[in-house]
Amino acid sequence: MRQETLSPAAAPKGPLGLYIHIPFCRRKCLYCDFLSAPAAQGTIERYLRALDAQLLWEAANCKGYEVGTIFFGGGTPSLLEPQQVAGVLERIRDCYRLSKDAEITLESNPGTLTEEKLEGYRQAGVNRLSIGLQSVFDAELKALGRIHDYGTFLENYRSARQAGFSNINVDLMSALPGQTLSGWMDTLRRVAELLPEHISAYSLIIEEGTPFWDLYGQDRRPRDASVPPLPGEEEERRMYEQTRELLHEYGYVRYEISNYARPGFACRHNVGYWTRRPYLGIGLGSASLMDNVRWKVTEDLDEYLNCFAPDTAGPEGVKALLRQEEQVLTKAEQMEEFLFLGLRQSAGIFVGDFRRQFGTGLREVYGSVTARLEEQGLLVFYEDGRRMKLTERGIDVSNYVFSQFLLEE
Numbered sequence: 001m002r003q004e005t006l007s008p009a010a011a012p013k014g015p016l017g018l019y020i021h022i023p024f025c026r027r028k029c030l031y032c033d034f035l036s037a038p039a040a041q042g043t044i045e046r047y048l049r050a051l052d053a054q055l056l057w058e059a060a061n062c063k064g065y066e067v068g069t070i071f072f073g074g075g076t077p078s079l080l081e082p083q084q085v086a087g088v089l090e091r092i093r094d095c096y097r098l099s100k101d102a103e104i105t106l107e108s109n110p111g112t113l114t115e116e117k118l119e120g121y122r123q124a125g126v127n128r129l130s131i132g133l134q135s136v137f138d139a140e141l142k143a144l145g146r147i148h149d150y151g152t153f154l155e156n157y158r159s160a161r162q163a164g165f166s167n168i169n170v171d172l173m174s175a176l177p178g179q180t181l182s183g184w185m186d187t188l189r190r191v192a193e194l195l196p197e198h199i200s201a202y203s204l205i206i207e208e209g210t211p212f213w214d215l216y217g218q219d220r221r222p223r224d225a226s227v228p229p230l231p232g233e234e235e236e237r238r239m240y241e242q243t244r245e246l247l248h249e250y251g252y253v254r255y256e257i258s259n260y261a262r263p264g265f266a267c268r269h270n271v272g273y274w275t276r277r278p279y280l281g282i283g284l285g286s287a288s289l290m291d292n293v294r295w296k297v298t299e300d301l302d303e304y305l306n307c308f309a310p311d312t313a314g315p316e317g318v319k320a321l322l323r324q325e326e327q328v329l330t331k332a333e334q335m336e337e338f339l340f341l342g343l344r345q346s347a348g349i350f351v352g353d354f355r356r357q358f359g360t361g362l363r364e365v366y367g368s369v370t371a372r373l374e375e376q377g378l379l380v381f382y383e384d385g386r387r388m389k390l391t392e393r394g395i396d397v398s399n400y401v402f403s404q405f406l407l408e409e
């Protein structure tokens with residue numbers, strides 16, 4: 001299709017999601033390729049000063065937006081003291097228009113939380129806590145290189161409830177070394193019995209450059225006999241299917257490929273990503289999408305820490321570090337993203353939204369693709385054709401489905 005660029009100025013301004021990246025962890029997990037590393041307290045303090053300066057610098061670009069969600073992600077944001085989190089939130093309240101009912105999430109890891117910290121986060125205004133548990137089995141946690149055991153998680157979870165957190169997510173991970181289907185079901189059941197409002201369940205991915213890559217490699221086969229095997233493809237598929245069934249029994253609804261919530265507790269911040277609402281990334285390596293322009297912040301910690309130092313090459317130098325890989329999305333890219341991201345959600349997309357956003361009908365652009373995918377049983381229209389979503393089979397082969405929506409330019 002013809003390449004066409006939407007004018008940034010013409011795009012409607014919606015509620016803004018603010019993502020704050022905290023790239024520090026007590027110790028690196030063996031499977032992790034996120035932008036995170038251990039750091040000394042002095043580095044964390046310098047980092048917070050740089051975050052503060054970036055928040056100020058970006059505020060001018062956010063006039064007219066109301067911040068609807070804030071997400072402290074990492075890394076391990078719960079390495080921060082409550083007053084440090086409060087300081088960031090204060091700056092946001094000072095310089096941005098923050099919605100009265102903003103969802104404010106903080107990612108945390110067991111072993112870095114205490115009763116006092118949890119109470120402090122609540123007082124600072126954090127109203128959603130996400131806890132990275134991964135498994136209820138200590139042997140699995142150890143194999144992953146996690147810093148905590150299950151008992152510590154339970155203690156932290158109870159303290160979080162006592163501190164007044166009424167919106168808690170627990171992160172879990174399937175397809176772990178040596179894990180069986182029944183072991184995974186045990187993890188799910190024991191966590192579901194605690195009744196968190198939200199559960200994220202991702203499968204372990206073996207990422208290049210991690211210790212797990214050396215143990216398993218791209219073919220996911222143990223490099224020597226002492227390493228437990230990973231569940232096979234068929235077993236992984238059964239884990240995925242039964243996750244939905246089991247969590248459904250406990251009252252959770254799958255609203256995205258890997259995310260489950262009790263009614264009313266979908267993560268508003270992440271729903272913003274899947275519906276292409278604008279978001280601004282603050283902190284090392286964070287990504288942004290505003291007015292159909294994407295960019296990333298530098299991934300070099302020293303560069304970021306020194307970004308606003310007096311000897312940085314002036315406003316142009318700051319811009320070069322905070323606006324990397326800047327890309328104005330073409331209309332075709334926006335359409336593709338609308339479908340890739342929207343179809344991750346169980347309810348799929350509103351067909352009418354496509355026309356509202358792009359001025360042309362979904363069937364006019366993708367009619368033959370959707371007809372073929374429907375025929376293959378991978379995609380359905382429902383609610384009298386007003387909505388479109390992936391079927392269970394479509395979710396199984398979602399990468400194939402998404403590839404069908406690529407447009408030629």
Ligand code: SF4
Pocket residue numbers: 024025027028029032033034036074075076109132
């Ligand atoms: S806690 Fe999370 S971000 Fe930190 S090393 Fe482990 S997986 Fe990576």
